[in-house]
Amino acid sequence: MRRFMGFGESDLPEWFRAPEGSLLRSSIGSWGWIPWMEDRSMQGSTEDVVDHYLDCCRAGGLAMRGEPEVGRAAAGFQAGSDEYSFSLDVFARNGLCFWTIQLSRRNLPQVPLDVEKTDSTPAAPIVRPPPRKEYVEWARLPDWVQFGIPQGTEGEIYIDIEEGGRQCRAENMCDMPEASPGAVLESCLRSLDEHGFDGSGVEKPEHSYYLSVLQWGHSVTVRVRTEAGEEGTVCVLNTFGYLTLLVRYSGPNPLTCGRG
Secondary structure: OEEEOOEOHHHOOOOOOOOOOOEEEEEEOEEOOEOEEEEEEEEOOHHHHHHHHHHHHHHOOOEEOOOOOOOOOOEEEEEEOOOEEEEEEEEEEOOEEEEEEEEEEOOOOEEEOOOOOOOOOOOOOOOOOOOEEEEEEHHHOOHHHOOOOOOOOEEEEEEOHHHOOOEEEEEEEEEOOOOOHHHHHHHHHHHHHHOOOEOOOOOOOOOEEEEEEEHHHOEEEEEEEOOOOOEEEEEEEOOOOOOEEEEEEEEEOHHHHOOO
């Protein structure tokens, strides 16, 4: 049996470098056909970010690729060579740029996958109880995760039984066929700003948010963390011909701990 190799940070090509002063918000290592992904941000303009990575791609011998038929909802470009494929999507707001990079290798090497034979009896799998699924009125969750969801709306909540029911994961999906993606995203970001979240990740990294921009800007996910250890995401998805808002929250269970 053989498997495709991936690559990590130490395997990134020399021409692949971040703009000076940018902040790495998250990264996912490449494995098989899954690309290396980075979310970054910095004070600056869209042009600064795009020009920087155009220079990088030229240094690496990558040529520009055609743009998607659906068009772009965010600045960026696609490039490639015989060895690499590269894509960049950038979103700018109030002098702060967020961008997502995807870098993948072509013709990945394959290596044998050795399956070690053993006569020992395999350990019994650890069986954990599945989380209990219930429904909760979304308004019982913290104010910062409301994002204009109408009063009385219910969301799914998954309660972690191993934590004694104190922790949960909640999600809510709203179809908004008549809404403007840009207006909805701006409303969500303005709400986070009003609740004191730091978009730069510099002044208050423990109470901050950043954007992950995918599918040429037609899918934008805002990732949020609080100083209390709560996490959340709000995804503005506009890839099915209509707008969908997907909100997720992870933190204290409002059914047992009260509203945050």
